[in-house]
Amino acid sequence: MANVSAFAGVDVGSLGTKTVILVDGEIAGYSILRTGINTEENGLHGLETALENAGLKREDLKYIVATGYGRISAPYADKTVTEITCHAKGAHYLHPQTRTIIDMGGQDCKAIRLDEDGNVTDFAMNDKCAAGTGRFLEVMANVFKVSLDELGPLSLRATEVLPVSSTCTVFAESETVSLLARGERPENIIIGIHHAIANRVGGMFSRVGIESDVFFSGGVAKNIGMRKALEDVLKVKIVEPKKDPQLVGAIGAAVIAQNSWKRGR
């Protein structure tokens, strides 16, 4: 491809490395890989895979923005920006009416408020513990001996919501084991887990407020059971994402890369 101006956003998360290539403001390619132990290599591998997917070469890239927890080890990037700012820009790109984002990633969970230009106006993050994150759900999926993808559909088959505590992953795991031992239906426990997370997210929104349209981003946003629980608990309608919600941070990073290049920064 001749005279291409491509921009990349690389989001190195705790569980997944997501990369998006933007050409003329459109997504030309992307990749989602499992994050390994070498953060820098993860980012570079993600970048190569996404470029290949877009049919582009490294020299076509004009600007790279890295985000996610791995941004601190991204010498290949021209700039690093936090995932909070990137999710805001990414959600704004996909759905400009977005005013509130629920982002659930591998090891944290965020409530983000933004203005009509996609700028962050306020945010809150979970403190310390893993409850309400992708890792928490992975641990729970392991208890039920199912894959992570199966948790959401299973929860939709529940006949009642069993209360499960959300204060600690380890305690929630032992509580789940006890409920199973008591003979409770797995679906009812799984929906209880989703509601526990949603209640916890509700606590974060009490700090930043919630305004429509509400966008759900991050790897956990692929879980339809989680989405349903959030809608039920928070009493909001969550917009349908046009793209994989796991890519939102990387999309935002690519948008920022494009804007930064245009501004000469």
Next chain:
Amino acid sequence: MALKTLEIIKKRLEERPKEIEKARREGQKVVGWQGYNIPEEIIYALGLIPVRIGVGGDDRMVEIGARYISTKNCVFVRETVGLFAENNDPYVQNTDILAFDATCLQTYRTAEIIQYYFNKEVLILGVPRNFYWPEAKVYFTKEVEYFTRRLEKQAGKKLNYQILADTIGLYDRIRNAIVTIYTYQAAAGNYLSWEETYDLIHAGYYLDRREYLSLLEQVLAELREKQGQPFIEAVEGEARIFLSGSVLPPGDKKLIKIIQEVGGRIVGDDLWSGLIPYLDVKIPENSLQGLAVGYLNRTPHGALPYLDLDTDRRIKRLKELIQTFKAQGVIYHTLRYCDPYTFKAKETKDILQKEGIPLLEIHTEYAGSDLEAIRTRVEAFVEMLKNRYDEEVAV
């Protein structure tokens, strides 16, 4: 950026423990104190050596303290207990008497624990729960009088009111110097950072107060020479941050370092380990009642319950200081189990939001496990401030 006087202060701080040891051998007594409302002037006027004790930021020491005090107390309190348990800190080793006030009830309980386990003599200064009531003046005056009588017993002499007047004058000059230095650090083209200013305040916890004043005046002279008249203004590209909330004692630099590393500039604070104790101190007369009233009229500590937000002097002063230092956002630091400030976080945020000032709460303790999570929050907050105030650097 470092001023010459800062090097002198650093050296004097290294020498100070030995000096205190010598003074004790020669018969002087050391009063180690902690709190917000201890009128230190009385300790100094009685010829006792005041040392403000307590450090932070050491998780190992917190764990040692937790052997004696519940883990449901804040890390500052647990580390204070740990200091006495380990007994390696030169100031703790050289403390003859401890004085605690009952402003923060966890601090008060720390005094109980230290007396019980480590057999230290402890004086408690009672503090009214509501500084706004007329009865508070009567109560606090009585408490200050009782506190003084007990200190007189330790000093082996009666309080001399001429010496007290001189001491109040000395402390007034210290307070004025600190307030003026704060103006310099927040100004454009500053030669002294907020962190250096904060360290300067903490130097005053240990150094002899007359020497401390002389050093502060030297700092001011250097600043006047290098910086001229300070002019506080927001410079393009800055994210000017005001720090509020729980105590950040000497040694607890985690949050301060993160803010600076991600490009924030701290320009002011209303921390009780920072500027606020030195503000608005007007002692109306040379008497114990005068001292009590002077302390009551300062901005009350956050641990004291007060529900009428419209007349809350703490909130009023916070807003004034944000304006004075031209801060663009507030980072509200809360220590886990520091209930008073944690409970006030949401109301403070809501009040400031109405004024268009964003607030980020950072809830933490001394362990390093949340370092990167805090970095992400603070960095995002700095990005947000820069985006708000400088469209050109917007992302």
